Amino acid sequence: MATNQRVFSGFQVNRAVLTGGALLTAIGTVLSAAGATMVCVALVTAGRSWVRGLETQPTALAQRALREARVASTAGWEAWRAEHGSPN
Template sequence: MNHHHLPSAVRSLEIDSRLISVGAALTAGGALLASAGIALAGYALASAGRRWVRQLEVPPSERAAARLRQAREASLAGMEAWRNAAAGDRG
């Protein structure tokens, strides 16, 4: 095959080095932004994990006592509201 008959654009490949440089710079900048995003997301996940582990460190008996206290307070508040509503109906 004779290469002399090919068009000149095919024979000599000219690369715009400015575009290559800009492309490389944009790629590096994007990689830095992606790294920062990954680090930030990792920090958020690690913080949430630490909070979760701290919650687990509360003994089950202490957690149960707190739930019982909340339930008692809620039922007292409900009975008080019921009494106030019943008193309002009578008045």
Template sequence: MATDKMMNRPNFTVHRRLLAVGAVLTGTGALLALVGTAIAGAALVTAGRGWVQQWETAPGELANRTVRQAREASRAGMDAWRSQAQNN
């Protein structure tokens, strides 16, 4: 009885040409999006490099200076904590 009901259902038909055209357009759109993203990324990298080259101090030197300042601040805090602990 179940097979009788299944045979009376209408067939699901897909227009293959439209499906193929949709797949091609989707692939083309994805490729164009990828190329656009690569071009935008290259433009941002180029702009970033130019911006960094305009700095008066090199990024490595800035990083070294910041690390040195952090170490000095840490030592000062540790010394202040130790002297406070000794006074109590």
């Protein structure tokens, strides 16, 4: 076998088809990105409207849950100390 022999002899690409395929792929990518953007905008808008319509805001719910967790933690700690007689 000669060292300068072409391995892919006869492999020829139809440039018109290749260019058309690349162009259609690019157009599809742009359309897909535009569609995904539109979906995200619609979901964000709907979510913001839903949050505005809530009777209690999410921050107030989170603060209340944190307060309740602290009270429960303190109660548990006090019960453990009472049971085990820890001086701490």
